[in-house]
Amino acid sequence: MAEGLPGGLPMEVPVPDLPPRVRIHEVGPRDGLQNEKGVIPTGVKAEFIRRLADAGLTTIEATSFVHPKWVPQLADAEQLFPMVSPIEGVTFPVLVPNERGLDRAIALGARRIAVFGSATESFASRNLNRTIDESLAMFEPVVARAKDDKIHVRGYLSMCFGDPWEGKVPIHQVVRVAKRLMDLGCDELSLGDTIGVATPGHVLTLLAELNEEGVPTSALGVHFHDTYGQALANTFAALEHGVTTVDSSAGGLGGCPYAKSATGNLATEDLVWMLHGLGIDTGVDLGRLTATSVWMAEQLGRPSPSRTVRALAGADSSHKEP
Template sequence: MTADALPMVVPDSGLPARVRIHEVGARDGLQNEQRAVPTPVKAEFVRRLAEAGLTTIEATSFVHPKWVPQLADAEQLFPQLAGLGNIDLPVLVPNQRGLERALALGARRIAVFASATESFAKANLNRGLDESLAVFEPVVRQAKDAGVHVRGYVSMCFGDPWEGAVPLRQVARVCTALRDMGCDELSLGDTIGVATPGHVRELLALLNEEGVPTHEIGVHFHDTYGQALANTLAALQHGVTTVDASAGGLGGCPYAKSATGNLATEDLVWMLHGLGIETGVDLGRLTATSVWMAEQLGRPSPSRTVRALSHKDQ
């Protein structure tokens, strides 16, 4: 990568020195593909992401194949990722059966997927909000008994396609319920991409007031209205140091049709590096990985940074 393909570094003393990127492309991104990606391609994708310097790569989901057929190969994929060194490979589990499948393969980090709204809980989980939380409680307890790290995803934190604006205290109630169960980390999802920076700051402040420390919070923004990076910056200014992103901007949400996709990891890294924030990620290698994956999928990457840097290399 040439020097002009790197951002000028202008540090901001009010921001974290380092950010951990929670890469979701291999799970959240590929689960939305129209056709299943071959298992060897998924494994190679994860390996390339690790070689680019990403240390947390969400690998797959142990959801029943009926619901997410694109990830039906979880049992075949996960063993192929052994030997990646000190790479965290979280997996999504929907229930105790999913947890048992994951633990049997040696998974040490799992995630449960909750909703901040009744409507999305019914659409995505086929249960009401409180009923879905009750299902997660024994899952989290069993995972913690096994010494496994548990992440709690909370979707629709900033808006819902059926209910509209979501009250902040409703979001906080779900977040604190998951934390009380034993979740080590919470990921706040802007599933349909309607958040704005002030909204982000207000929710983070309320969660702190409710006893959720900032170091246990990650953010997961979609770029439907072009606000993902602005919202990420607002979270960083609050002290958040874990940011979810998807290589090449893969993915969206199959139950939220207006969601245009996840924040692209390359776009995030460009901003962070320009701010002097360490990530451990080699942007050139990451971009090459997303270009390769786009070729496997037969379409160009939606990431602006991938497109810009790929053009420079031509």
């Protein structure tokens, strides 16, 4: 693939005191595709995941065991998961909403699960049809059973920086719910900027207050949406704080079916371009990843929203013989 710069990568100019390596938690196959209107064949999803793994991504969120009525696009979880797992060196977390979802995941051999909570009552009601307290009570036996079975548990916390119904979300409110999720026994916590309104100072303050309440940086990941073009700036702030797990979606796919103002996730290619420019190791081959997102965009019938994909794919086409 001919690309915009020799080698297809930016010049490395490290910044002192940033982490030497970042683990990218790829959410494209689950969060990225869950909101698609057209039905995506299971075989296409499996090929997407295999290509992501071939590009060097080692954590790929494969699917969700939510009832098909709520997320029809992921109704094929039982068919998809065995098609991609196991791939040596790659973990495949799956989203589970309740004990029934956990049963389905365990039956297929899943060893990493995630539960999805909310920092606000409005979103908890719309996404889970429960209050925050009721949702945490629903997660409690899920996490307990998973930990008894030595299954890794991630907790997602949405609306950490703003809510389309409630507006600005007080930091102390986010910290309170985050702490309760961690106290259930979650191994890690992903902080979601579901509608993309965060700014770097907000990110740094929330991370610091979580630390003060006993949640270590090593247990935290960040999940930014790019609604206002702040996702990379917010990611850089998180890196400065020492965060080493960043969620992103190949090609910038995704949004949130229950929050209409939520645009696409941070594109994995845009993230990798920045991290490689900072000299931070990701283990990802940007050329292969870009080619994967170009391929997936063709399956979906529309161009990728990722700026890096468009730049590198455009450079590739401009170097071809007429």
